[in-house]
Each structure stands twice: as structure tokens, then as C-alpha cells.
Amino acid sequence: MLDDLQLDQIADPQLREVIRRLMNLVEQLSAENQQLREENQRLRDENNRLKGEQGQPTFPKARAVPTDHSSEAERRVPRGRVKQAKNATIPIDREETREVDRDLLPPDAEFKGYEEVIVQDVAVHTDNVRFSKEKWYSPSQQRTYLADLPTGYDGQFGPTLKALIWIWYFASQMTEPKIAEFLHHLGIPISEGQIANLLIKQQDERHAEKDAIAEAAIAASPWQQTDDTATRVNGKAHHCHVISNPLASVYYTLPGKDRLSVLDALRNERPRTYLLNTEADAYLDRMALSAGVRRNLVHLPRDIVLDETTMTALLAQHVANAGPRQQTWIREAMTVAAYHAEVEFPVIRLLLCDDAPQFVGLTEELALCWVHDGRFYKKLRPRFGVHLTALTTFERDYWAFYRELLAYRAQPTEVERVRLGTAFDTLFARVTGYDDLDARIAKTQAKKDALLLVLVHPEIPLHNNASELACRARVRKRDVSHGPRTAEGAKAWDTGMTIVETAKKLGVSFYAYIHDRISGAMQMPALADLITERAKTLNLGASWAEPDLPPTY
Template sequence: MSAPGGSAQPLSQKALRLLVADLAGKIDRLEHEVEQLRLANSNLRLENQALKDEIARLKHLPPRPPFNPSGMEKATQPRPAGPGRRPGRGAKRDRVTREVTIPVEAPPGSRFKGYKTVVHRDLVLVAEVVRYKRERWVTPEGQTLIAPLPIGITGGFGPNVRRFCLALHTQGQVTTERLTDLLNGIGLAISKREVVRLLTSDLELFEQEDRAILQAGLVSSPYLTVDDTGARHARRPAVTTQIGGERFCVFRTSRSKSRLNFLTLLRGGCEDYVANEAALDYLRRQPVEAAVIARLSQLQDQVFSSQMEWWQHLLRCSINIFDRPLLRLLDEAATWGALRHHGLMANTVVVSDDAGQFRVAQHALCWIHAERHLQKLMPASPKQANAVELVREAIWCFYRGLKLWKQSPSPGGERAFRRQFDKIFGLRTGYQELDELLARLARRKGELLRVLERPEIPLHTNASENDLRAWVIKRKISGGTMSA
């Protein structure tokens, strides 16, 4: 090796040792500086996020999550087998509503060779204005008889106009001004005041339909995916909870996001409280004194029509209803007893994002939210970053296997998945935060692997988050809702 500075004279052995030692010292100093910069960068990111959260708090908005959406679900989608393009989303849903045969003038002696088919898709929006001529008769007694209108016809606009307005305004986020212009452009003469009236008044039939949908979904659906989001209602902070399944979805806005509120929503509109064996089993899993449970066991299978009647019976049993934590647990137990009394949630799995209020019945944990905790880690060295990346790849591979097994469950595969789960989440990398996260997820093994017992349940709550997006847009643009 030549001497530094461009000299062609070779270095001695002693000079080489000094040069290598000097370079090694510089590398150590640079690595130390890089690690310090990583720590400073992490601290700046935390400080920046704290400032954003403070700005959001001052604007009465929820804080923005400090991490990006997980790409695990999209990255683990099975690739289509075989060459060629997949059919479009609407290819299997096309239904021919009208068939037209187009003739052609052919010279004599021609042979008919069938048809060349072309499918044409179009959309027809037509305003239908119907004049009902109701017969009027006068009886010999002088009484006037008028023919009744068909069922569903009230006021000057039919039910389909109201459905159209509600769907576009609620789900499509279309403002009343644009909705009025759209309806008038189609040919339906309507004012903005009438559009507002259709959106906010005489909604009893829709409320009954909504309650019936929730009741049918709770009875028939094998699982529920749930989520909630902050919402403004009537100028006050509130919470909108989504409850959905494979074929239904409902929303409920309330002032609380407690477990008692969630259990109340699951009752499907009922207001009774029941002290049965299901309620006692619920209390036995809670930090409640045995003496209190023994007093409640005297009320076996009693139904209380209201909360006040339930509290009065608690007083008769010498239970302190002014102990708020105890009263909350007792209300939760009686509400759960009412659910089981009405035949609800017998074998239903609740899939959630690990929010505490949703941990009822058979609970399953969303894999997307579980994996998202890895994004919150802020490694301070390349070794820690590599450890996080290796663990993430292992979890993604395991998740891909779960998705494939879920499509065609095979007996005997559950044991292999459980062994692989223990192997992944039992790793110890030396990165303390990562090891603590893996240990915490390992303790939730039963909820993460609930799909092995019930293959029909989903692995994530993406559907609930997508459904709640309309409420988030309403909160950001319109500042919330006012009418019920």
C-alpha cells in the first residue's frame, strides 16, 4: 500500500498498523454518530407527532395515527393462477334486461350463420310523475268515501325518491344543494327545503327497518366485525359504533364508548335486564366479591323491564348501587344476561381491533392491527431495524398461510399453525421493545388463532373501517350530525 496523499512510496508495516487503527477509530466514531442521529431523528418524530396531536386537540379533532396503513393484507393476496387477465368486477353481475335483434338485408341464396352478439350497457334515470285519480262517492247516508292511496305513497314524493336522497347524502356524501340540482336535472321538480324534509323527517319506517336488520343480523350472523370512531353529534362529542357481518351493517351514535354501551347496542333495541346463569357467569370472570354474586343468585331468571327496576332490586338485595365501578359491572352482567335470554350471541365471534369495550363473548383479534404495532417501533440501529424486518416477514408469511388454509380448511393443520405461532412469537432478538411486543402478542394466541376453530370468520376488520369512513368524512367536512 502506498502512503496517504498520493505518494507512490510504500508504507512500512508499523505505518500500516497505525493507519488501520486510525481508520477503525474513525469507523467507530461514525457508527456512534449515526446511532445518535437515529435517536435524534426518532425524538424529532415523536415531538412532531405530539405537536400535530396538540393542534388536532385544539381543533377538537382526533389525533392522527403516527403510522401508515399496514400492507400485509394486500401483499399476502394469492396471485391468480394461469395467464391472462382476470374478469372485471361486474362481469359476473351483468344481467341482460332487453334483447334486440337487428336484421340485415341479404341477397338471395345467402345462408344464415347465427348472430354476432354485442352487450351494450347504459343507465336510464327517468323522473316518473304519476297522477292518482281517487274516486269519490257519497253514500245514501251522506258520507263521503274516497279511494285510499297505494301503500307507501305519502306526501308529494314516493319512497324511491327518499331512498335515493338518503343513499346519496349519507353514503355518497352529496350535499343538499347538489342533490337538489341532480334531481331537478333528471326532471323531478323539487326544492331544497323538500330535500331536507325527506332527509330529516318521518323516518320511523327506516328506523324500524334498521332495528329489524340489526336483530336479524345478531340472530343469524356467525360473527360480528366491530369498530368505532369519534363523531360530533348535536354540537357535542359522541362515538359512532359500527356493527357488521357478511350480509348486514348498522351504525349507532352514542355519548359513550364503554363496554356497557356496546352490550346495550347488541341487545337490538331491547331495554330489559335479566339476572340468569349467563349474568352470574359474567360476574364470576370479573373482580366482584362472592357475597355480591351470592345475593344476585337469589334473583335467578328474573327479568326487569327497565334500568330503574333493576336498580331497585339491587337495593333490596343490600347491594351498594352508589359504588360506580361495581354498578357498572352489575349492569354489564344483567345486559349480557338479557342478550342470552333473547337468544342472541350464543355462538357469535366478535372480531375487533383489540379495543377493550369489544372483548365480549368469543373474541377474535384483528391481524392487521396486531401487525401494525411493529410499525410503531423506532429502531435505533441497523441491527434492530433488521430484527424488525425479519419478524415482519415471518408474520406476513404466517398470515399468508392462514389465508390459504381458511379458503379450504384441512383437518390436522391447526396443530402445525399453533407450533409455528409459538416459534415466531417466542423469538428473542435482543431488541427489548420488539421482544416485549412479541411476548404481549403471544399472550393473545387464542384470540389471534380463533380462525382455526371458526374458519368462517375474517382475519381483519377492514370492512368495518371502510364502512366508518363515511362518518369520518362527515365529521371532517360537516362537523358532525344534528338530527337523529
């Protein structure tokens, strides 16, 4: 009966309001009851664990409440599928002519040419080389001269094997034991420790390449996307930050996910600098900085860039009365101000991310992800049919508006920009009578400026899926290999995954590229150079070029 209830058909307005409130109260109490049940079970499991017993086993329910909060079905625009001819792109390594057994042919058989069949295969075998290096000795110089090995053949293993280990570990998500097992089947004696050394040790050139990719990616676009995911280094909690755009994905494993850590990633982990100026003053004005600490800040030099050592010494000398939280605020204010004042390194002007507080204030503009916002509507679980109808109707209109924004990105016009701004106000001023939904709509309305930055900058995407997908690659790596054991290993993970994901975005074969680098052939252009070249075509900062306005931090 309640599923068929239509409040607008109740003539008495007071009765209608009473029923509406009671229905929302049921929604609230039902949600609280479910939360309390789950919390109660967690406490029981913890109590049993402390007593040395097992918690309640979890079995999949026959009809479990769906937990998939994906909005892909609603926002996806169907596109016609064009099947491509696969054989036309397959390189031919050798050709072989096959003949029919003449004894099988009848007397009247006539030759009609050939029927071509392409079969793909690989040759998997060892290529162990015994090099005989010439050895000369000069008595007059008292010196021995030895012939050099070819480039890439330093150590016990050649460039092809080294490149395969890189692609198996970073691109194919294989573990070191499984790589060793596979190579043992081929007759190559190699230990897990040797594999780890090939991935971690003496990788200065690869790390330099990662830095070049990061700086080229930041210089290529005034906007970037970011996200982070939990990880561990030697069992200790860390966070992997991803900075990405259409041309690159760059990884940073850092101890924290606070504002300073995010800024470290945006600056490619260059040494922190600090600047006390009017922008830093404005930042501190918004914080609950005590009067005594604020007075002591006059002892810090103004409009002078400070390094980490100097900053630490000045805080200890003049602002020792500040607690850890206030010290963090001071550091945040001054390092963000120093970042915005940089001239030697590109400053990101717009950051696309979720609405976590650590991202606020780092860039001139902050754009929010529509898909992330839409997930909150997916999490609503109405108990009444009238509420379910209201939610379904609103979600339909929500994603219809999203598709209108997509169309605007493809062909932006001033008329459409104004119309979409008005349409946003109309859509998110809706009152449905379902309190949880109305509260969620109001929260989206409050984010209008951040959600509609695409109307000002059509280059930016409407969602942060690119960064989330890059984080998922790290999660898959973490699930397989658990996590690096050392800071050196974490750095190797960041470098390897940066090169893998960036090569993928640029359409470059990771195996061909890493083999080219390890072998010393250097015939392929650097990924950083490709980023710079492609950026000229994509023109990722077109809306910032005209009019050319200075940043307003």
C-alpha cells in the same frame, strides 16, 4: 458505517452487549426526541392560538416519513385475473337498426349483415302525474268517497323519486343541498327540508326492516365482528358501532363506546336487563369493589332478571354508597350475566375485534385481528440498519405464517392445527436484539389464544377488515354530511346504511330493493329472509355444531 454493522461479527461478547444496549438506547432516545418535538410544536400552536395568532402551517415534506401502516402488500396472495365479458350481462331495453345511406354506396356494394354495438344510456326526465280522483258523496251516509292513489304515491313525491333520494343520500354519499340542486336542474321544485323529511320522517317500516336484518344476522352465525368510529349528533360526541358478518353490516349510533354500549349493539338495542348470579359474582370478584359495597349487594335479588327501572331503584336504595365507577361495574356484571342467560334471543359466542378492553368478557370467546396486530410492527422506525434488517425479516416471517393460517382455513386438518400452534410458539419466541421489536413480539405472543382461535373455528376470518370497511363508509358519510342533528336523524342514518351495506353483501341492488319497498310492490324477498337462507349454505357455525359443547362463560 453503522448501517453495515453486524453485531454477530464482534468477537468480544461484552463489547457486543455494550454496543447492543447503546444502539437500543439511541432508538429509545430518538423516538422520545421525535415525540417531544411534536408535543412542543403542538404546545406552541396552542399558545399562539390563545394569543389570537396562527399556529405553524403544515406543508407536505419532500420525503415525509411514511404513515401508511397497511399490510396488504405483505399478506396479499396474488390471484390470476379473469376478464369477464361485460356486454353479456347488460340488459337490452330497446333495439334500433341503423341503415347506411344508399347514396354513399358504390354499385358493387353487397349486404353483409349487421355489426352489433351496445351503448349504455339513461333516461333522465320528470314523470309528473296529475291524478283525477273520483269523488262521490252519499247523502244518506253523509260521507264523501275518494279514489285512492297508487301505492307509494302518498305526499307530493312518487316512489321513484323517493328511492333515488335514498340511494343518492345513503349509497352515493350526496348531501341534501346537492340532491336538491340536481332535482332543480330537472325541473322538480323540492326543498332541502322536504328531502330531509323523506329520509327521516315516517320510516317505521324501514326501521323494522333494519331490526329484522340485525336479528337475522345474529341468528345466522355464532360469531360476529365489531368495530366503532367517532361521530357527532347535533354537535355532541357519539360513537357509531358496527356489528357485521359475511351477510350483513348493522349500524348503531350510541352516546358511548364502553362495555355497556357495545352490549347494547350486540343485543340490537333491546331494553337492558340485569341478573345477579354466580357469573356476576365472578366478574365483581375481579374488580376492586369495596367491602362495604359488596356487603350491600346481598340486598339485591338473586337469579331474577331485572329491568332498567327496577335496577336503578334497587341501586339507589341498597347500594347508594357505591361511587359512579363501582355502580358501572355492578351494572356491567349483571347485564353481561343477563345477556349470557338469555334464551329468547341468540347469544353471540365469539366476537372478532381489536384488543380494546370494552370487548373483554362479553362473549364466550374473543378473537383478535391479525391485521390490527401487524400494524404495530409497521409503526416501528428503526434507526440502524441491523435493526431494520431484523424488522424486515420478522415481518416477512409474520405474514408468511399468516398465509399458512389462510391455507388452514381453506382445508383444516388436525395435523396442521397442531403444527401451526407449534410454529406460532417458535416464531414469537424469537429474540432479535432490537428491544422495541422484541417487546412487540412478546405482546403478540401473549395474545396467542385470541389470535389462533381460527385453528378451533376455521369459519372466522383472520382480520376485522369487514367491520373496519363498514366503519369507513360511516366516516365518508360523516365527512360529507358532518352528522345528524337529532336522535331521529341518527336512527335514519343507522337504518339507511344498514340496508345499503347489507344489500351490497347479499348482491342485491339497493335501488331496486328500496324502490320495491317504497312503491309497495313487495316483489323482492326481504333482506332478513335472504340472510337466513344464505346462512344455511355458508354454515357459519360448523365448528360449534360438532362437538355440541355448552358455552363456558
